Amino acid sequence: MLLFLALSLILSACGTTSLPVEAQPTTTPTANDPSVSLESTSPLPVLVTPTPNFSGGPIQVSEMQYFQQGTLLTVIAKLVNTLNTNSVRDVQLEIVALDANGARIAQAYDEIKFIFPAETVGVVRQFDLQTDVFTDKTEVRINSGYIDQNNSYAQPFSFEVPTYFGGADVPVMTGWLRNLDSVTYTEVVINAIAYSKSGEIIGGGRSIMEFVPGEDRLGVSIPSSFIEQPEKVELYAWLGPYSAALEAGSWWNAVKVKDWDFVISPTNQIAGGAEWINATDQTLQKTWYAVTVYDDGGQVNLVRKGYIDTLWPNETIHFVPPEMFAPTDSTPTHVDLLVVPGEFGQPLLAYNPLRASQATVDFSTDQPIGKVTIVNNLNARVSDAQVMMVIRNQAGNVIGSGFASTGTLDANSSLSITVPVYILPPYENLTINTSVIIPDGAKIGE
Numbered sequence: 001m002l003l004f005l006a007l008s009l010i011l012s013a014c015g016t017t018s019l020p021v022e023a024q025p026t027t028t029p030t031a032n033d034p035s036v037s038l039e040s041t042s043p044l045p046v047l048v049t050p051t052p053n054f055s056g057g058p059i060q061v062s063e064m065q066y067f068q069q070g071t072l073l074t075v076i077a078k079l080v081n082t083l084n085t086n087s088v089r090d091v092q093l094e095i096v097a098l099d100a101n102g103a104r105i106a107q108a109y110d111e112i113k114f115i116f117p118a119e120t121v122g123v124v125r126q127f128d129l130q131t132d133v134f135t136d137k138t139e140v141r142i143n144s145g146y147i148d149q150n151n152s153y154a155q156p157f158s159f160e161v162p163t164y165f166g167g168a169d170v171p172v173m174t175g176w177l178r179n180l181d182s183v184t185y186t187e188v189v190i191n192a193i194a195y196s197k198s199g200e201i202i203g204g205g206r207s208i209m210e211f212v213p214g215e216d217r218l219g220v221s222i223p224s225s226f227i228e229q230p231e232k233v234e235l236y237a238w239l240g241p242y243s244a245a246l247e248a249g250s251w252w253n254a255v256k257v258k259d260w261d262f263v264i265s266p267t268n269q270i271a272g273g274a275e276w277i278n279a280t281d282q283t284l285q286k287t288w289y290a291v292t293v294y295d296d297g298g299q300v301n302l303v304r305k306g307y308i309d310t311l312w313p314n315e316t317i318h319f320v321p322p323e324m325f326a327p328t329d330s331t332p333t334h335v336d337l338l339v340v341p342g343e344f345g346q347p348l349l350a351y352n353p354l355r356a357s358q359a360t361v362d363f364s365t366d367q368p369i370g371k372v373t374i375v376n377n378l379n380a381r382v383s384d385a386q387v388m389m390v391i392r393n394q395a396g397n398v399i400g401s402g403f404a405s406t407g408t409l410d411a412n413s414s415l416s417i418t419v420p421v422y423i424l425p426p427y428e429n430l431t432i433n434t435s436v437i438i439p440d441g442a443k444i445g446e
Helices: 002-008 249-252
Strands: 059-069 071-081 087-098 105-117 121-128 136-150 157-165 172-179 184-195 201-212 216-228 232-246 255-264 268-278 284-294 300-311 315-318 334-340 352-361 369-376 386-392 400-407 413-425 433-435
Touching: 059 087, 059 201, 071 105, 071 136, 071 201, 071 300, 087 121, 121 201, 121 232, 121 386, 136 369, 157 232, 157 300, 172 184, 172 201, 172 232, 172 268, 172 300, 172 315, 184 216, 184 315, 201 284, 201 334, 216 300, 249 255, 249 413, 255 334, 255 400, 268 284, 268 300, 268 334, 268 386, 268 400, 268 413, 300 433, 315 386, 315 433, 334 400, 352 413, 352 433, 369 386, 369 433, 386 413
Parallel strands: none
Antiparallel strands: 059 071, 071 121, 087 105, 087 136, 105 232, 157 172, 172 216, 184 201, 184 232, 201 216, 255 268, 268 315, 284 300, 284 334, 352 369, 369 413, 386 400, 386 433, 400 413
């Protein structure tokens, strides 16, 4: 369904209140991964001979910074549209890193669909350099773009409560991304820039938000690199060459979400789940979800997003995200769940051959452990599967969950596995609902 919408709706303008997002090939070389533009590090330094640009243009670089930590190079820039009344469309830019000899050691391309009148946007790129390669300077080149004479569109995105958390495995900058348009935008590029107390750029990160629903807000979390403690965080969102627009419609009702709830442990573990129901008589593929964890002050602590690869016709699953821990320097109190139905498709298998049975929880140790038996009804080996366990109390309230991978499941056989769980006491009269799914990338019959 999303594919049909993408082909029939995305290519057209979305009205004067929504941005026209053309799903057409970009003129900039791009990588195979649709979420990023081409990024490369040269195996051998390449000498650069720039061509002078005497004519200038409406887009200028207002700030630039880079820092290298070991082999990781972070390049940060801010671009400003010097026109006060016109947008600039399809801005093509190139980021180059040079060594002390002036040789190119890294290069990336980006395309920004719109930079609005007098608007400033942030761009962050990271490169994994070869060992013993060091950056002497970086350049940001504006290669092309054209002035939008109609100027019928406005920036649909804004951010609320930008925040930094250093108590995660990888430090993050977070916030709420709000979409003022009625359409859902896809593949939105998120850039985060951090400043020190003295006003210097000291950190940055970049992420992709696969879906930003219309007239709604969504938490974002950007893994970032820093050279010192941030004092201020700025977040920027823009449409790239793979972005598209989906009109609101009945396709949103393809997946019903029921009985979502969560609990939070003293160690900031987030546990919980929901029932998902495929309300159609067709197979849905790549149903997307985003879990946003935030505190009483509205600060986004954690965002976990992903896909359920296949929902068979009229299937109900007990959904649980993989294990989640909010940063140690956060105080989570609330959780939101967003589900975006996938598109109709024809998977390799016409049915789900895996069944979960005999689900129990063992309380004989300090940490409860879930146990479940997985049956493979297929006459072929499955390389991996994922088990999701939702635990409810006598009143039907969600008080815990568990998530685990099974490893290889042999043909026409069963396998008993253990599932790490977190359950909020008391432990009496529990109901354990379990589902097992085949994730994207699992191999069948190999």
